[in-house]
Amino acid sequence: IKTFMKASKLLWTVVMALTFVLTSCDPFSQNEPTIEGDRYKYFDSSAQRQSFRVVNGSGKQYNHKVDWHIIGILEENSSTYLTKKVDTLSNGDFRISYDWVTFTVKENKSVIDVEVQKNETGKDRSVFFATSNSYKQAYLPNMIVTQRAK
Structure with a gap:
């Protein structure tokens, strides 16, 4: 019985240590690419362009250890694609557009330019990149x- 108790305590200690190690450090999250600042980007109703690192x-700075690619532009809070077509420009940049918004991925995927057209719809509009x-x-x-209506 003593041997069983020692073995079960040792097993419990190993399981707890592994659980702590595996949950306390995610080696991928530190390298995963993300957009600088808040993921929600707001534009007023005028035509404009902003760059996001x-x-x-x-x-x-994004270190390119985790590669990423564009899936498409979706309706916000939906699984409906507005477009999936990604164009490669002559300089190597990637561009994907839908109606009033264009995303241009530049500088080896380290910068994303967002360009919006003037909003004359009278309603706010949103997309998910x-x-x-x-x-x-x-x-x-x-x-x-x-993009706000006003």
Whole structure:
């Protein structure tokens, strides 16, 4: 019985130590690409362009260890794709557009330019810029672009 008790305590200690190690450090989250600042990007109703840096999970410059690609532009809070067509420009940048918004991924996937057309609809409008990375197939980096009516 003593041997069984010692073995079960040892097993319990090993299980708890492994659980702590595996849950306390995620080696991928620090490298996963994300958009600098909040993922919600707001534009007023005028035509404009803004650039957003891609950084890693700890906020440092994106180091390209985790590659990512564009899935498409979706309706916000929906699984309906507005477009999946990604064009490669002559300079190597990637561009994906839908109606009033264009995303241009530049500088080896380290910068994303967002350009919106003037909003004359009288309503706010939003899209989800969906991407995928090689580790978890998560939508990282991603952003929700909202353009106000006024």
